[in-house]
Amino acid sequence: MSQPSPRTTLTGSPPASNTLNLLQLIGFSALGLLLFFVPVTLGERSTIIPDHLTTLLVTQARPLAVGLVLALMAWGAVSPLLDGRFRSSTSEKVFTFFKWLGLILAGLYLTQLAPAWAMAPDMLPFLFEKLALVVGILIPIGALALTFLLGFGLLEAVGVLMEPVMRPLFRTPGSSAIDAVASFVGSYSIGLLITNRVFLEGKYSLREAPIIATGFSTVSATFMVVARTLGLMDSWNFYFWSTMLITFVVTAVTAWLPPLAGLDEHEANPDPQPQPGHRAAQALEAGLQVARARPPLGQMLLDNLRDGINMASVVAPSILAIGFLGLVLSKYTPVFDAVGLLLKPFLWLTALPGTAAHSGALASGLAEMFLPALLLKDADLATRYLAAVTCVSSVIFFSGSVPCMLATRIPLGLGRLLLIWLLRIGLSIVLASLVYRVGIAAGWLG
Template sequence: MEIDKNVEMLTVDQQELHPSLSDNEDPLLSRSRGIFQLIIFSIIGITTFFIPFTINDKSTILFDHIASYLVNDLHSLAVGLLFLLMAYGAIKPIVTGKYKESITHAILSFAKVAGLILAGLYVLGMAPDVIMEKDMMPFLFEKLALPVGMIVPIGALILASLIGFGLLEMIGVLMQPIMKPIWRTPGTSAIDAVASFVGSYSIGLLITNRVYLQGHYSTREAIIIATGFSTVSAAFMVIVAKTLGLMEFWNLFFWSTLIITFIVTAITARIPPISQERNDDADPAAQALADVKGNRLGAAVELGIETSRRSSNLPKIFWCNFKDGLEMAAAIVPSIIAVGLAGLLLDKYTPVFEILGLVLYPFTFISGLPDPLLAAKGISAGLAEMFLPALLLSEADFVTRYVAGVVSISSILFFSAMIPCILATKIPLSIPKMLIIWLQRTILSILLASAFAHLAIAVGWIG
């Protein structure tokens, strides 16, 4: 059948993540188990990530409650676990020799070591007074590094329910008809796009790079996906929302950010420099085989069941996701402290972000933000580290905080992690081109996010 052929083609790239079934297993029993797992784990993932619960007068999503309990009620344990993560993240590039690969890797490796040392000095009370002010290291460590260190691994563990048992693949197939006309990418990129958004930019880039090298994407398509869909994970979005005081409107923030990000991607795909990239170097046969024909809903359901059916080793699936979360937290947290502190010091004692913010000022001004210069200055810091706008604008008015949150996610590119990750792939994208794409995405995100924020307030969706 046509659906069976489509399902077979679409599951090729998923088999590495989903252990094959035993040859002796009854197909009917395995199919029943696949349906059961698909339903149960989808419910668990959706409930945990998107339904707020009120506990101790605090309303937020369930896994944020768990992470908050660790940070607030088991603070000493959380700090100990965080230092183990940071030590691993700082030492690993040295032991593996990754710091030798390029100047960028060397700088990032140095930043991780510096972050570990700074965190140690802070906890021991030995840090210089200039960085012990409450809006410096205390804020970075207690309000950012510690929650990130707890939320990312827990979020990655829970994400297995959303991405490991067929729901992701079902959404990908159902989205395929709109991918080419809107984002100018082939149908199979739907799975890549959703995986990048709900998973992590590093995993998303690995998938994009692999599929690009296999000839399924042209150069232009690979760049569109890498710079347009590879956002930070949903777990990081929670940190941004918490820092900016937006968790009360979590679902509104999450879904509007997703939509705005994808609208911006549709626009940047049609303008230089992306529109000028090669679009004739993909393998036509590979792209044609990936297009679903016939009953799309049926193909989506069958692919979801088949993916779930192959997910037979539950401990391995959850452990692999948890391990990925630990690796990501270990790599990100020490660099967040070092780069974040550098950004805060630059903001407080130099005019760097004021100068960069002048480029964005016309757009924050026409967007009707109450303090457009402050907003432009804070948002511009996102080029160095995606968390900096949240840190610098955490005390601003609601509209500015919302816009800063959306832009920090939707702009995609930042020097502390994302740009080096792209440089490590085979996707031909230079730093100057990435800077232009960052500016385009930031400007478009400011305009769209501010328009939506004003609309949401006017119609009563907020406050």
């Protein structure tokens, strides 16, 4: 007579196993949420834990942080020559050049051998200290923390729950809601790290990954500096929520326009589509399936750290090189005044007096998102509000997000990025002008 088999649940797993997987899904995912989405106040600064750890390392152990970032830059510059990857395409050759240029610029800055004009506070010191150094440390730390956010089923569970919202609005899976929040609360580099990882797993299509990368990877909480510079801190809540709304409305519109609309929409390894019935139960089961099949925690941490190191080795020197060239063009040439001509029709549509005269300053955000704030800090309130919104909502800028995007495997060429930038900033200007009038009329702004 055969022995009865152990009792199993409807999913085919023993109850004890399901309980353990549920505890892992809840416990480790809660840790991931804490690391990425819960600001913690230390001293006078409130931000997420990976950002605090980065600041601690950069400020309290600066020689170590500088040494690590230089090592990452050197690896990023040398590795394409060692494995011959630089020969594979024109873009690889260009990126290899920028990596070497970034490494050279870092050396010139740290040895104080750069010319005086390049050592101005808003040139190499700003790019190295505020961007390359910070992002170079933040990405590997964020990659380790990413293990808990993505590795135990939270992404899949949220994807099932958010599918009815994200798919109709943004043409992206429900799981992209994680990207949106991580980018806004954390940083664009972490948001792009998430997007790239999920794209490589085949869960985002060739259209969805670019929509997410160019639509949700904002400058995050650092735009508080923009508000302070432009004198908008007295209207902080209105500025924050209106900017968030405008950013996501622009993303929803551009998702349905070229050049994003025509890209391939088929995922290689899509998440299962929810079936009619109890969505919450299906979300829980989707998360449990991942928790059951996950590799050992140590392997997950190592894999994510390796991804973070590889991405940082590309991003850190590229930020320095591309950002430096962008700032030189902005400061010493009329390039952005010429680019600003493309923005004048949108500024005329706003019917706000005098804003069209500042088109070149607004266009300078393509080089560095903070430049419009610096250039327009003494402008009238309407222009300052437009600048404050577009600094965030345009998403694409050469000193930071562009190198990060080009460092991923997401198919975003430079020409496509420039077109998306023009669409985003144009729509942002028009929407911000409407919201500005609402804010003034309601007494929320000014």
